[in-house]
Amino acid sequence: MNLFEIKKIVENNPMAFATVSENYRPNVIATAFVKIVSKNQLLITDVWMKQTKKNILDNKNVCLAVWNKNWQGYKLIGRAEYFVRGKWKNLVDKTKENKNEKVKGAILVKISRISPLH
Numbered sequence: 001m002n003l004f005e006i007k008k009i010v011e012n013n014p015m016a017f018a019t020v021s022e023n024y025r026p027n028v029i030a031t032a033f034v035k036i037v038s039k040n041q042l043l044i045t046d047v048w049m050k051q052t053k054k055n056i057l058d059n060k061n062v063c064l065a066v067w068n069k070n071w072q073g074y075k076l077i078g079r080a081e082y083f084v085r086g087k088w089k090n091l092v093d094k095t096k097e098n099k100n101e102k103v104k105g106a107i108l109v110k111i112s113r114i115s116p117l118h
Contacts, residue, residue: 001114002039006066006074010034010042015066017044019055019080027051033097034066037108045092046082046105053105056080062109065117073117078109 003010011034018028029052035043046053056062060079067073083089088106092098 003036003042003076003111003114004039006114007036009068009073010036010066010076013066013068015064017052018063018065019052020059020061021051021055022058027055033095035091035095037091040078040111042076042109042111043088043092044107044109045095045098045101045103046107047098047101047103049104053082056082056107064109067117071117075113075115075117076109076111077113078111080107080109082107 014030014032015034016028017031018026020026029049031044033045037043062078062080064076065073083106088108092106093103
């Protein structure tokens with residue numbers, strides 16, 4: 001399974017986005033306006049993130065969960081990179097959903113595993 005196969009659910013629903021600190025303390029937030037940029041990469045906009053950003057800089061392992069109103073959903077496991085300039089930052093700056101926001105950065109997540117939520 002790849003991200004294109006679950007694009008509708010990923011891009012049309014909020015997601016739970018979990019990170020872990022360098023001391024293995026978990027953190028989870030809700031995020032939206034996630035964009036799939038390849039069969040195994042998705043892009044997330046950072047407008048308000050503090051602990052999430054710090055965790056990604058310390059420990060790139062992340063987990064996301066997304067589901068629709070019918071409880072169909074997926075767990076996505078991968079590694080994240082944080083960008084404050086360049087191609088990915090420019091892309092989130094230009095995303096229509098972000099037009100009234102002060103975008104701090106872009107998070108590119110390379111997904112290594114997708115599994116159904118049960």
